[in-house]
Amino acid sequence: MLTLDSIIQRDPEVIAADADKDLIMVSIATGYYYGISNVAREIWDAIESPKKVSDLIHDLTSSYQIDRPSCEGQTLSFLKALLDEGLVQVKDGPAA
Amino acid sequence: MLCGWRILSEVPLTGVPTSLNNQGNIDVVIDIATGQPPVVKTAGRFVFQHSTECSLIKIQDVADFEIRDGRQIRIWPAVSATQKDIEIFLLGPAWATLCHQRGTLPLHASAIVTGTGVTAFVGRSGAGKSMTAGLLNSFGYELIADDILPVSFDRNSIPGAWPYLRRLKLHRDPIIQLALTPGERVSETLDKDKYFVHSKTAGDNKWRRLERVFLLENQQTHSSTPIEQITGADAVHALVDQTYHFKFVVDTQRFGHHLNFCTRLASKIPIYRLHRSPLTDTGERLHFLIRTHAAGKTNTSAEAALDSE
Numbered sequence: 001m002l003t004l005d006s007i008i009q010r011d012p013e014v015i016a017a018d019a020d021k022d023l024i025m026v027s028i029a030t031g032y033y034y035g036i037s038n039v040a041r042e043i044w045d046a047i048e049s050p051k052k053v054s055d056l057i058h059d060l061t062s063s064y065q066i067d068r069p070s071c072e073g074q075t076l077s078f079l080k081a082l083l084d085e086g087l088v089q090v091k092d093g094p095a096a
Numbered sequence: 097m098l099c100g101w102r103i104l105s106e107v108p109l110t111g112v113p114t115s116l117n118n119q120g121n122i123d124v125v126i127d128i129a130t131g132q133p134p135v136v137k138t139a140g141r142f143v144f145q146h147s148t149e150c151s152l153i154k155i156q157d158v159a160d161f162e163i164r165d166g167r168q169i170r171i172w173p174a175v176s177a178t179q180k181d182i183e184i185f186l187l188g189p190a191w192a193t194l195c196h197q198r199g200t201l202p203l204h205a206s207a208i209v210t211g212t213g214v215t216a217f218v219g220r221s222g223a224g225k226s227m228t229a230g231l232l233n234s235f236g237y238e239l240i241a242d243d244i245l246p247v248s249f250d251r252n253s254i255p256g257a258w259p260y261l262r263r264l265k266l267h268r269d270p271i272i273q274l275a276l277t278p279g280e281r282v283s284e285t286l287d288k289d290k291y292f293v294h295s296k297t298a299g300d301n302k303w304r305r306l307e308r309v310f311l312l313e314n315q316q317t318h319s320s321t322p323i324e325q326i327t328g329a330d331a332v333h334a335l336v337d338q339t340y341h342f343k344f345v346v347d348t349q350r351f352g353h354h355l356n357f358c359t360r361l362a363s364k365i366p367i368y369r370l371h372r373s374p375l376t377d378t379g380e381r382l383h384f385l386i387r388t389h390a391a392g393k394t395n396t397s398a399e400a401a402l403d404s405e
Binding site for chain 2: 015016017018019020022024025026028033034035
């Protein structure tokens with residue numbers, strides 16, 4: 001289960017390439033392709049190294065005009081989508 | 097010269113322009129090797145073994161090919177092999193491997209010249225790449241490739257392509273349908289049902305800007321939008337999918353580099369999905385759609401104009 005205390009990191013089987021402002025990602029494991037941009041891309045760039053979710057949200061609320069609860073909800077939702085697609089891993093976190 | 101590279105070949109290359117001008121360095125050497133070919137690790141009728149050092153292609157009863165450093169192709173012909181059969185694999189997977197080694201993308205495509213640039217057609221086997229190029233060639237468009245289109249970036253990061261082999265490989269029925277003149281059979285043993293059809297128009301052997309790619313997809317029912325642009329991850333995926341001899345990319349673990357190339361290419365040129373249906377298969381309609389797209393007119397205006405005919 002993904003929480004604010006979870007440490008999130010990229011799945012090593014994902015390869016990415018720049019397309020101007022977009023980022024194209026390919027999961028080697030599934031063969032699926034993804035495209036992300038804007039804030040989603042910024043989040044992906046931020047988790048180049050394993051990062052605690054709460055730290056990520058702190059950085060985002062500092063950069064954008066958004067209240068913390070909204071940022072938490074949207075960021076967790078996005079990270080969960082990445083997790084469901086096998087694009088990220090939870091390195092360490094509380095048990096489900 | 098082929099793909100812009102000066103070639104010195106012991107093997108006659110049918111359909112490749114030759115030059116008596118021996119000035120300049122040789123880029124690629126093709127020679128007939130003696131002795132035993134390198135040993136491959138696996139067995140089978142077709143063996144492709146790629147590494148960062150060199151590539152080995154073994155085609156039973158045809159030849160063994162060693163492709164090294166993007167500069168040398170050595171061939172050990174089988175005793176009973178014909179020149180035609182050796183050429184099929186030399187100018188197919190062996191040449192594609194050479195392209196990969198040299199950082200050029202061998203796109204599995206046919207291509208014509210529209211205006212001052214290149215329009216390429218990609219798609220799965222049977223999608224109609226050769227037939228589409230043949231159709232447009234019959235309308236006067238210069239044919240520059242069928243099967244492999246070597247794509248590269250110039251020093252200004254503009255994508256483009258050299259002509260490859262200006263001939264089509266078609267079955268007899270489409271040749272008759274397009275009122276083309278068949279040449280010789282592609283092979284008496286390997287590809288007996290296809291014939292070479294040479295381009296109706298000649299052209300300069302020069303690098304041209306790649307302006308657009310059409311991904312051909314067959315559909316049985318008429319679509320109201322026969323041409324639609326695909327972007328982002330879909331566009332990149334299409335280019336990766338249509339890479340000739342993708343096995344090289346996998347075996348040499350260059351997928352990251354390859355993804356970068358295709359992503360860069362997809363960001364610079366439009367890629368369209370062209371739905372081929374019984375209606376668009378009409379030569380005049382297909383010609384009209386491609387021509388109006390090449391002229392920069394929108395799909396909507398092209399469709400409206402066509403429907404009013």
